[in-house]
Amino acid sequence: MKKLLSILAALLCVSAAYGQKLVIKGSDTLGAKLVPQAAEAFKTTHPDVAFEIAAEGSTTGIAAITDSTAQIGMSSRRAKPVEISAALAKGVTMKPTIVAYDGMAVIVNEANPVTELTLRQVEQIFTGDVTDWTAVGGNPGKFSIYTRNTSSGTYSDWKELAMKKRDYASSSQKMAGNEQIAAEVAKNPNGIGYVGLAYTHAPGIRVVGIVGKDKIAVLPSNQTVQAKTYPYARPTFFYTNGEPSGLTAEFVDFMLGAEGQALVQKVGFVPAVQH
Amino acid sequence: MRNIAKTGLALCGGLALTAASALAQDSGPLIDLLVKKGVVSDQEAEELRAELTQEYAKTSAGKLSLGSSVQSFKLSGDVRIRHQMETKQTTGKTATDERTRERFRFRLNGDAVLAKGWTTGFAFETANAADSGNQTFTNSNDDYNIYLARAYVGYAYNDNLNLTLGKFKNPLYTTDLAWDGDINPQGLTETYTFRFDGKDKLEVRALQNIMQDNDEKNWGDAGNDAWLFAQQLVYTKFFGANSLILAPGLTTYSNANLGTAMTNETPFAGTSSKLTMLTFAGEYNFANIAGSGNGIKVYFDSSYNFDASSRVSQVYNVNTATHGKEAFAWLLGVGYNHGSGKAQGDYSVKVDYRRSALGALDPNTSDSDFGFGNLNQEGFKIGASYNLLDFASLNLSYFYTTAIKDGLFQKDGKTTPTVAKLDHSQILQADLVVKF
Numbered sequence: 001m002k003k004l005l006s007i008l009a010a011l012l013c014v015s016a017a018y019g020q021k022l023v024i025k026g027s028d029t030l031g032a033k034l035v036p037q038a039a040e041a042f043k044t045t046h047p048d049v050a051f052e053i054a055a056e057g058s059t060t061g062i063a064a065i066t067d068s069t070a071q072i073g074m075s076s077r078r079a080k081p082v083e084i085s086a087a088l089a090k091g092v093t094m095k096p097t098i099v100a101y102d103g104m105a106v107i108v109n110e111a112n113p114v115t116e117l118t119l120r121q122v123e124q125i126f127t128g129d130v131t132d133w134t135a136v137g138g139n140p141g142k143f144s145i146y147t148r149n150t151s152s153g154t155y156s157d158w159k160e161l162a163m164k165k166r167d168y169a170s171s172s173q174k175m176a177g178n179e180q181i182a183a184e185v186a187k188n189p190n191g192i193g194y195v196g197l198a199y200t201h202a203p204g205i206r207v208v209g210i211v212g213k214d215k216i217a218v219l220p221s222n223q224t225v226q227a228k229t230y231p232y233a234r235p236t237f238f239y240t241n242g243e244p245s246g247l248t249a250e251f252v253d254f255m256l257g258a259e260g261q262a263l264v265q266k267v268g269f270v271p272a273v274q275h
Numbered sequence: 276m277r278n279i280a281k282t283g284l285a286l287c288g289g290l291a292l293t294a295a296s297a298l299a300q301d302s303g304p305l306i307d308l309l310v311k312k313g314v315v316s317d318q319e320a321e322e323l324r325a326e327l328t329q330e331y332a333k334t335s336a337g338k339l340s341l342g343s344s345v346q347s348f349k350l351s352g353d354v355r356i357r358h359q360m361e362t363k364q365t366t367g368k369t370a371t372d373e374r375t376r377e378r379f380r381f382r383l384n385g386d387a388v389l390a391k392g393w394t395t396g397f398a399f400e401t402a403n404a405a406d407s408g409n410q411t412f413t414n415s416n417d418d419y420n421i422y423l424a425r426a427y428v429g430y431a432y433n434d435n436l437n438l439t440l441g442k443f444k445n446p447l448y449t450t451d452l453a454w455d456g457d458i459n460p461q462g463l464t465e466t467y468t469f470r471f472d473g474k475d476k477l478e479v480r481a482l483q484n485i486m487q488d489n490d491e492k493n494w495g496d497a498g499n500d501a502w503l504f505a506q507q508l509v510y511t512k513f514f515g516a517n518s519l520i521l522a523p524g525l526t527t528y529s530n531a532n533l534g535t536a537m538t539n540e541t542p543f544a545g546t547s548s549k550l551t552m553l554t555f556a557g558e559y560n561f562a563n564i565a566g567s568g569n570g571i572k573v574y575f576d577s578s579y580n581f582d583a584s585s586r587v588s589q590v591y592n593v594n595t596a597t598h599g600k601e602a603f604a605w606l607l608g609v610g611y612n613h614g615s616g617k618a619q620g621d622y623s624v625k626v627d628y629r630r631s632a633l634g635a636l637d638p639n640t641s642d643s644d645f646g647f648g649n650l651n652q653e654g655f656k657i658g659a660s661y662n663l664l665d666f667a668s669l670n671l672s673y674f675y676t677t678a679i680k681d682g683l684f685q686k687d688g689k690t691t692p693t694v695a696k697l698d699h700s701q702i703l704q705a706d707l708v709v710k711f
Contacts, residue, residue, distance in 0.1 A: 088332050
């Protein structure tokens with residue numbers, strides 16, 4: 001009998017070791033490139049771990065932590081008070097961990113002569129206060145505004161950072177991700193949109209400088225985001241239920257470690273931790 | 276640096292525990308400043324933000340969730356306990372009817388300001404009569420119903436143009452001569468405001484009020500909805516702290532036919548046919564007399580019905596050749612206020628005299644307390660209010676009315692119109708009102 005129990009225990013241990021799975025859901029900004037690459041790198045030292053990554057927007061990541069359907073919720077925005085309350089009601093404590101910084105770049109078609117915009121002009125364009133490129137020194141033509149969809153953290157972050165929390169112009173077109181926005185702007189001479197730093201090198205687009213109160217045009221970069229001189233910079237998060245533990249903690253530590261932060265930089269984000 | 280960070284976190288954390296609700300609202304700029312000064316790192320700041328939000332979510336206020344479109348939401352109301360003494364004598368009788376009643380009224384209002392100029396709201400109260408929220412304490416500890424008194428949607432197109440749909444507070448500038456203060460009109464209303472130097476302004480107010488909904492399958496008058504249309508200009512002019520308001524208006528009705536009695540109003544289920552009323556109301560406020568914060572107000576209201584002859588003759592069946600057309604109703608009053616009426620110790624008194632002529636007013640909307648809602652009454656109303664506390668007041672109201680014309684018989688020479696059967700009346704109301 002003892003022998004049988006020992007065999008059963010050994011089998012359980014083996015199956016547990018081989019059955020480890022990390023479910024990560026949320027932000028497209030993080031989940032399109034950075035986290036899948038980080039997962040691959042992590043697997044080199046943890047070959048038994050399986051990853052399930054779903055990048056469908058920050059809202060889905062925060063909801064997944066609330067509903068306990070993921071161990072990590074990726075988010076490019078802070079959890080809203082109502083989301084934190086909803087989580088608390090289910091006994092979940094939202095714990096944010098900054099894994100990288102991102103600069104949200106304003107992009108135009110590469111043929112567009114406009115090279116810089118003021119904070120006010122960006123607000124006017126995305127809210128629909130102005131409708132034609134001539135209003136901001138461009139060639140005649142109506143703006144084609146490309147934004148993220150409403151479940152995206154970037155969608156709401158942009159409203160907060162660039163639009164004084166006002167609503168988007170009714171003519172704006174909602175895209176599924178950064179890559180789609182960059183592709184549409186590249187095709188459309190009157191296009192304008194915003195993408196994360198990691199997507200600013202897409203073909204056919206150009207990043208415009210943002211003129212702030214000091215009248216100096218600033219482009220998004222590692223330096224300007226770290227120095228907080230670029231106005232549209234933001235932290236990106238891993239949300240967990242309380243302090244991460246076990247495999248979740250190992251992956252979070254990996255992301256904040258030298259290898260993870262090097263990946264952050266390689267993919268086009270700004271590291272959260274200097275090594 | 277680490278110690279400073281800990282101090283900063285301890286400071287915020289300590290404050291969070293003592294005043295989580297306030298900090299959750301206000302801590303953002305403080306945390307940003309701590310980050311900017313290098314007192315805390317971005318990561319520590321994020322943890323603090325999340326912690327403060329979680330602390331706030333545990334408070335009573337944090338558990339109340341409103342839709343993201345709600346910019347502000349105000350919940351308010353009042354409870355009024357009333358002792359009422361009434362006496363009245365009907366025309367041709369010698370006996371006086373007397374009654375003493377204990378009554379109460381409960382009102383609950385919810386008013387929300389939404390994004391992009393939209394508003395919405397509701398009000399519940401304890402009675403379904405349009406002109407009263409009162410319930411009389413009756414038998415055997417009965418319970419009482421709650422009714423929906425207001426439900427509206429508003430839209431401000433800009434600073435000048437406001438539209439409201441639904442059932443809403445009376446948008447007209449008026450006194451209770453023509454409009455009982457408890458009536459919440461239903462339909463739609465528009466206000467356009469012209470602004471001049473200082474606070475002076477001219478408002479154009481319009482009301483389209485559904486008075487009677489009829490089923491269009493019926494033939495003739497019974498198949499037409501009856502509407503009240505009121506248009507009013509309200510001019511407000513300031514003379515330093517003093518102010519003048521003048522408000523001329525015109526009220527007409529459509530499809531208020533002789534054969535279609537209004538059933539939405541007490542005490543009379545009568546028609547609003549033959550009413551085309553020119554109204555004129557206003558007031559002059561002597562505010563802050565001698566820097567005391569006290570004020571005197573002189574106010575007036577009036578109504579002239581161009582169709583009074585037809586109304587008296589056809590609706591009330593009274594011989595106008597004998598009794599006249601009784602086309603003009605008026606009210607003149609004066610009031611004194613000590614303080615704003617919102618603080619403990621504030622008080623106010625006012626008295627007005629009015630003449631509610633038979634053909635001049637619509638009894639469906641006129642005050643239901645003055646002469647018990649009867650027309651052909653003149654007399655006065657005295658009111659006094661004293662604030663026991665900022666939120667509680669004692670109010671007294673006294674009405675005394677007598678018939679304008681005695682022997683106001685109908686054409687058959689025997690009976691008097693239902694709406695004009697009162698010889699004289701008195702009502703005394705003593706109220707305790709608590710607001711929240």
